[in-house]
Amino acid sequence: MDKPRVAIFDFACCEGCQLQIVNLEEELLDVLSLVQPVEWREAISDQSDTYDIAIVEGSITRPGDEEKLRQIRSRAKVLVALGACATMGGVNKLKNNFTMEDVRREVYGKDGSMPHLDTAPTKALDEVVKVDLKIHGCPINNKEFAYILRCLALGKTPAIPNYPVCVECKMRGNVCRYEYNEICLGPVTRAGCDAKCPSAGFWCFGCRGYVDDPNVQAAREVMEHYGKTMEDLKGRLLLFNSKQEATENVK
Amino acid sequence: MSIKKIGPAALERWVDGLIGRQTVIGVQAKGDKFAFAPLAKTSALRLDYDVAVTAPKAFLQPPCETLLRFNPKGYESVVDEQPFVLFGVHPYDAAAILQMDVVFAEGQADIHYLKRRAQATLVVSDVQQPSANVFAGCMNTAVLEQGGDVMLTRIGDAYLVESRSDKGAALVKSLAGEPDAAPADLQLRKKTWDDNRKRLRRHELKVKPGDLPALLARSYDHPVWEEKSKRCFSCGSCNLVCPTCYCFNVRDDVRWDLQSGERVRTWDGCMLAEFALVAGGHNFRKKKPERYRHRYLRKGQYLFEQHRQIACVGCGRCIGACVTKIANPVEIYNRLAEGPR
Numbered sequence: 001m002d003k004p005r006v007a008i009f010d011f012a013c014c015e016g017c018q019l020q021i022v023n024l025e026e027e028l029l030d031v032l033s034l035v036q037p038v039e040w041r042e043a044i045s046d047q048s049d050t051y052d053i054a055i056v057e058g059s060i061t062r063p064g065d066e067e068k069l070r071q072i073r074s075r076a077k078v079l080v081a082l083g084a085c086a087t088m089g090g091v092n093k094l095k096n097n098f099t100m101e102d103v104r105r106e107v108y109g110k111d112g113s114m115p116h117l118d119t120a121p122t123k124a125l126d127e128v129v130k131v132d133l134k135i136h137g138c139p140i141n142n143k144e145f146a147y148i149l150r151c152l153a154l155g156k157t158p159a160i161p162n163y164p165v166c167v168e169c170k171m172r173g174n175v176c177r178y179e180y181n182e183i184c185l186g187p188v189t190r191a192g193c194d195a196k197c198p199s200a201g202f203w204c205f206g207c208r209g210y211v212d213d214p215n216v217q218a219a220r221e222v223m224e225h226y227g228k229t230m231e232d233l234k235g236r237l238l239l240f241n242s243k244q245e246a247t248e249n250v251k
Numbered sequence: 252m253s254i255k256k257i258g259p260a261a262l263e264r265w266v267d268g269l270i271g272r273q274t275v276i277g278v279q280a281k282g283d284k285f286a287f288a289p290l291a292k293t294s295a296l297r298l299d300y301d302v303a304v305t306a307p308k309a310f311l312q313p314p315c316e317t318l319l320r321f322n323p324k325g326y327e328s329v330v331d332e333q334p335f336v337l338f339g340v341h342p343y344d345a346a347a348i349l350q351m352d353v354v355f356a357e358g359q360a361d362i363h364y365l366k367r368r369a370q371a372t373l374v375v376s377d378v379q380q381p382s383a384n385v386f387a388g389c390m391n392t393a394v395l396e397q398g399g400d401v402m403l404t405r406i407g408d409a410y411l412v413e414s415r416s417d418k419g420a421a422l423v424k425s426l427a428g429e430p431d432a433a434p435a436d437l438q439l440r441k442k443t444w445d446d447n448r449k450r451l452r453r454h455e456l457k458v459k460p461g462d463l464p465a466l467l468a469r470s471y472d473h474p475v476w477e478e479k480s481k482r483c484f485s486c487g488s489c490n491l492v493c494p495t496c497y498c499f500n501v502r503d504d505v506r507w508d509l510q511s512g513e514r515v516r517t518w519d520g521c522m523l524a525e526f527a528l529v530a531g532g533h534n535f536r537k538k539k540p541e542r543y544r545h546r547y548l549r550k551g552q553y554l555f556e557q558h559r560q561i562a563c564v565g566c567g568r569c570i571g572a573c574v575t576k577i578a579n580p581v582e583i584y585n586r587l588a589e590g591p592r
Contacts, residue, residue, distance in 0.1 A: 030507035150505055159502060163523045164484060170491035170572070171314035171518055173305040175284050178574045187484040187574055211485075213524060218482040218575050225576065 004153075007039035007051040008082075009072055011058030011065050012092055012122070017083030017135075018042040018057055020142040027146060034153045049075060053152075057082040059092040060123040073129040078152075081125045082145075084138035084240055088209045091138070092122040093242040136160070138207035138240065141193055161191040162212050165204050168195035177203045181226045183236050188214035188246070206240045216246045254413045254432040261429055262410055266293040268425055269336060276310050278303055278339035278376075290338065298339050298405065302382035302566060306494035307340050308351060311368055315517045318363055318501065322511035329513075330362055334370045336422065339403075342395035343387040343451075343564040345375045347494030349398050350560050354497055357558075363516075372418045375399035377443055381451050384567030386581055389456035392564040394444040404440045411440050453567065454581035458588045460561045463551040470587045471544070479583070480543035482575040483522065489546065489569035489578040490520025495554075495562040498526070521545050547583055 008018060022043055024031060038048035054076035060066055073079055084090030095103050100119055104112030111117065125131050133152075135145055144160075151158035161167075165186035169176070172195055177184035185206035186198060197204050210216075216237075223233055234250050241247045257265065269275050270290060277290030278300050285300035287307050317329045340348070348368075355364040375395050378385075387393040395402065400419035404411045411432050414420045432440075458466060490496045500519040505512035519526060522543070527536040536542045554562040569578040 027507070033507055034509075147504065150507065150509065154505065154509055162525055164486040166484070166486035166488045166574075167491060167518075167520070167523065170305070170488055173281075173286055173309070175282060175304055176488070176572060176574065179571070187486045211524070213485070215482070215484050218484055221482060222575050 003034065003036040004052040005038045005048070005050060006035045006053045006055060007048060007072075007076070008037065008041070008043075008055045009039070009057070010041065011056070011069070011086070012061040013058035013083065013085040015042060015057065016139040017086075017137075020139045021145060024142050024146060031146070031149065034149060051076060053078045053080065055080045055082050056125055057086050059085040059089050060125065060128050061092060061095070061119055061121075063118065063120050066123075066128050069125065069128050078132045079125070079129065080133045080135060081131045082135050083140050084136065084207050084209065086125045087131075087134040087136055088240075088244065089122045089124040089127075089242070090207070090240050093124075093244075094238065095119075096121045096243045097238065133158075134160075136190055136208035137193055138205075144192055163191055164211055165189045165191045165193065165195050165198070165208075167191050168193070169198045171195075172199050174198050178226060181228070183223075183226070183228055183232055185236055188216055188219060203236070206237065210241065210244060210246050214246045216250055220250060254411055254437065255423065255426045255429045256406070256409050256411055256432045256436055257426060257429050258409050261426070263293040265423075265426055266290075266296060266338070269338075269422065274333065274335040276307070276335055276337050287337070287339075296339065298376050298403065298410075299379045300339070301378075301380045302341070302385065302568065303344070304492075306347065306492065306566070306568065307337050307344050308348060308494050308497070310335070310337055311348065311351065311371060312355075312364055312497060312499070312518075315515060316363065318514045318516050320511070320513045321503075326514075328362065330366045332366055332370055334372070336372045336374060338374045339376045340373055340399070341378050341387075341566075342375060342447075343385070343390070343392040343566045344494050345373060345395050345399050346392040347564045347566075348373065350495050350558070350562060350564075351497055353558050353560070372401070372422050373399045374401045374403060374422070376403040377405065378447055378451060379405055381447075381453065382567060382571075384453050384570040384579075385451045385565060386454040386456060386567055387565035388448050388451035389454070389581070390460050390561065390563060390565035393447045393451040396444075404443055406436055406439045406443070411436055451565070454570070454579065456581050457585045460563075463561055463584060464555045466584065466587050467548050467552040470591070471548075473587055473591060475583060475586050476540040476544040479577040480539040482577050483539050483543055484575065485522055485524045485539060485542065486574070487520030487523045488572040488574070490522050491518055492568035492572045494564060494566055494568070495550070496520060521549065543577075547580065550580070551584070 038051050054072045081087045085092050108117055148158040168191045182203050184203035186204035188210055189204050189206045190208040190211050237247045275290040276287050277296045278285055278287050279295045280297055284304050286304045319326045319328045355361040400416045402413040414423045498519045499516045501516045503514050528534040550562040563580055
């Protein structure tokens, strides 16, 4: 059987998730045993319009991006959103808290109104096209990427955690950040990162997005217990989860 | 077997000697908390700890472990048979381990747990500093009168060392030349035990542990489940810090050849949204109140029906671990005891 042809594309992002794939290093040869990359700007010079799987990172932030993404979708049998910018808009959605005029002026000053700097509110990929699979995180966990790739090669549905980061934090024996009166987004954030940030002494920033049924209401109710305010909570949520439904419900 | 009395210098000689011969997992400082970890020297041992962040069960049922490796020709079980010492286990955690021993041995015996357990020597240490939420005194687990391999009790600057098994006797062999505890020392130990039964009650349970199964059985439709679970994150923290929670998930992961690989088991918890999700997509405890109720009924009723043991040892970890403060078993049990409202 021919190996599936894979193309990797990027929209508005830092391309760090592609870099995580490159960072598989010695395992890259194993990746090549399963798939045939035909376009991947960060790693190869080939380009192709014929592929089975499109792996797309980045957010849709300019009107022209939407058409390009639709074209990718029409060519691919499977479309995978790679990383927070693609799966939910991520930090790019911070922009959506302002008017586009303010955004352009803030970034480009008096040149902000020039036509080539046209910009639109950020969209995650699934706000434009159908997405078959999301690989979460900022950046993605490349071990999870590798696992997902093997599952797809076997025709098996990968097990993507739908439980909060707290699970992995407890498994690593971490002391809860709330014990130090810090707001941590772990209790509402999808695990799969191996609780990297809390294990390094930080709170969870929420980069993998919300679990399917986040209890943000509960988070609101305990802020006072930890000497915090609703604004403190909202401030944390906005970084990766701006304009997400659960974030909007924090009032 | 005689009970020895050893001073700080003899303790250090003894434990350093053990470290030289085998792996010693001892309780140590972790920031301003405490945790069990491989011990490099006796001076790092903190027998004056209040509670370990993670229950020592983690060294018997690790958070993540490989059960077997497979390839197209067959499979082979993976069992860990390295001897080790768990040093400084509090009585309530030891009581929990004794419960796990029953659970993993019944039915299809779990060789991964049992073989590891057989290699473990349990050094139990009486509580010197009660933690903020401990209520072991209410659960009859503040003191471990029997069980474990070695029992340590601090008396002034010295420790009483009691060997309680063949494994324990082997471990304390080098203490043969130390003096035996005098009757007065044993009196002091008894006083420590009596004190701990009274001291380890940061929350006061108003019902007897033995009454919990019947209390829970008649509280199935109590409003407290709905009320409290509104603030539940379904994060499983109360499960994962619990020394008597042993539920696990099993997953196969293949290597790049897509033919060989390993079967891995990880901790799981009944408070997680997909814990009771089965093939076909049905989740038989889909709602938060159902899961929240299940945890209490499992601990105080269902497991009692199976093993005649209350699966709560009063360590109080769940109380501290719950971010929204809904996981205090004493609060719930007392509330249920007030009646159906």
